[in-house]
Amino acid sequence: MGTPLGDFIRAKRDSVQRASLGITDHGRRRAPGLRRSDVAARAGISVEYLTRIEQGRDRNPSAAVLNAVADALSLDPAERNHLRYLAKIVSGECPTHTRPAPPPRDVRPTVLATLRLLEPGIALVTNRVGDLLAYTGAYASIMAETGLLDGDAANLTSYVFTDSRARTFFADWEDVADEQAFDLWLGPSAENFQWLSAELAPAAGPEFTRRMNRQVVPRRGALRLNHPSGSELRLIRETLELPSDAQQLVVFLPADESTAQAVDQLRHRPDNRLRAIS
Numbered sequence: 001m002g003t004p005l006g007d008f009i010r011a012k013r014d015s016v017q018r019a020s021l022g023i024t025d026h027g028r029r030r031a032p033g034l035r036r037s038d039v040a041a042r043a044g045i046s047v048e049y050l051t052r053i054e055q056g057r058d059r060n061p062s063a064a065v066l067n068a069v070a071d072a073l074s075l076d077p078a079e080r081n082h083l084r085y086l087a088k089i090v091s092g093e094c095p096t097h098t099r100p101a102p103p104p105r106d107v108r109p110t111v112l113a114t115l116r117l118l119e120p121g122i123a124l125v126t127n128r129v130g131d132l133l134a135y136t137g138a139y140a141s142i143m144a145e146t147g148l149l150d151g152d153a154a155n156l157t158s159y160v161f162t163d164s165r166a167r168t169f170f171a172d173w174e175d176v177a178d179e180q181a182f183d184l185w186l187g188p189s190a191e192n193f194q195w196l197s198a199e200l201a202p203a204a205g206p207e208f209t210r211r212m213n214r215q216v217v218p219r220r221g222a223l224r225l226n227h228p229s230g231s232e233l234r235l236i237r238e239t240l241e242l243p244s245d246a247q248q249l250v251v252f253l254p255a256d257e258s259t260a261q262a263v264d265q266l267r268h269r270p271d272n273r274l275r276a277i278s
Contacts, residue, residue, distance in 0.1 A: 003056035004185070005086040008215045010054050012073045013039055034073075042072035059090045079217045085185065086215075105153075107134045108245060115249070120267055122235070122252035125242075128183045130157030133247065141266040145228040156180060161204035171224035171232075179218040181211035222255050231262035 002010075014033035036054070040047045045065060052058040053069075061069075066087055070080045107125050115123055115134055122142060124135035132154040143149050147165045148156065157180040160166045160173070170176045200208055225233040234255035239248050254260035 002054065003059065003086075003090045004215070005059075005061075005083070005090045006054040006056050007213060008083065008086055009039075009050075009069060009073070011214060012075065012079070016073060039069065039072045043068035045069075056090070059092075061087060076217070082182075082185065082215065082217055105131055105133055107247070111242065111245070111247070111249065118251060122263065123250065125247055125249055126156065127247050128186045130155045130160075130180055130183070132156060138263065138267050139252070142225075142227070142233070142263065157184065158200060158203075161200060161208045168226055169228075171226050172221075175218065175221070176223075177207070177211055178214075178216045179220060181208065181214075182216060182218050184212065185215065223252070227262070227266075229262070229266065231259075231266075233259045233262055235259065 013036070016034050017032075018034060018038065036047050036050050040050045043050070043065070045068065049058065049065075050069075053061055053065075063084075066083055067080075070083055073079075075083060111125060112134055115125060115136060119136050120138050121136060122138045124139050125133045127133065132149070140149065146169050147163050148154055148159045148169075160170070160177055160180050166176075167173045220237065223233075223235045223237060225235065227233055235252040236255050238251045238253065240251070241248055254263055
C-alpha cells in the first residue's frame with residue numbers, strides 16, 4: 001500500500017522528461033518520465049531503498065535522503081516544502097484523530113481590525129481548507145452574484161468543485177481547482193484535511209479525487225474572473241500567513257486599469273461592509 005509521499009515521488013518521477021536532465025534513452029520505454037534507477041543514481045541511494053519509500057515500506061526517510069531525492073527530481077522550492085510536509089504525515093509527526101472535525105472558524109479581533117484597515121480594498125481571511133472567515137465589503141461586492149457567498153458557511157473549495165457556476169466564473173478553472181485541492185494537504189492539521197476530503201469526495205466525485213492524488217504544486221498566477229456583470233477581472237493575490245491561527249490574509253489587487261475601473265463600479269453597490277463569519 002502506498003503513501004502520499006510515495007505517490008508524490010512517483011508522480012514527479014513520471015512527469016520529468018529524461019532529456020531535460022541529459023539522460024539518453026536506449027531503446028523504447030513503456031512509461032514516460034524517469035526510471036527508479038535514474039532517480040536512485042542521481043540521489044545516491046539504492047533502487048531498493050527508493051522502492052521502499054515509494055511503496056510505503058519505509059516511512060522515516062532522513063532529511064538528507066529527502067533532500068537528495070528532491071535534487072534528483074529537480075524540485076522547485078514549493079515542491080520541496082510539499083515533499084517535507086508529506087514526509088511528516090507519513091512518519092506520524094502530523095497527528096490524526098479517529099473522529100475528524102472541521103477547523104475552528106474564529107478570527108482574532110486584531111486580524112479583523114487589520115482587515116478593516118484594508119477597506120475599501122478587496123481582502124479576506126481564509127484557511128487552507130477554503131473556509132471564508134471574514135472579508136471586506138469590496139470582496140462581498142465582487143462575489144455577490146457568483147453563488148460563493150450563498151449560505152452561512154462559505155467554502156471556496158466546495159464552491160470550486162460542486163457549484164457549476166464556478167467553472168464559468170473562474171476563467172482558469174483548472175488551475176484554481178489544482179490550487180484548492182493542493183491546499184488541503186497544507187491544512188492546519190491532518191484531521192481537518194480528512195474532514196473536508198470526506199465531506200467533498202462524495203459530492204465532487206472523481207474530478208476532486210484525481211486532483212488530490214496528483215498533488216500538483218500550483219503556480220498561482222493572476223486570478224482571471226468572468227464576472228456576472230459582464231466584466232473580465234484580472235487580480236493579483238498577495239497572501240500573508242497567520243501561522244498561529246492556521247489562517248491567511250489574502251489581498252487582491254487589480255492587475256490592469258480596466259479591472260480597476262470595474263472593481264470601482266462594483267464597490268459602489270449598496271451594503272458594502274466588513275463581514276465576519278464564525
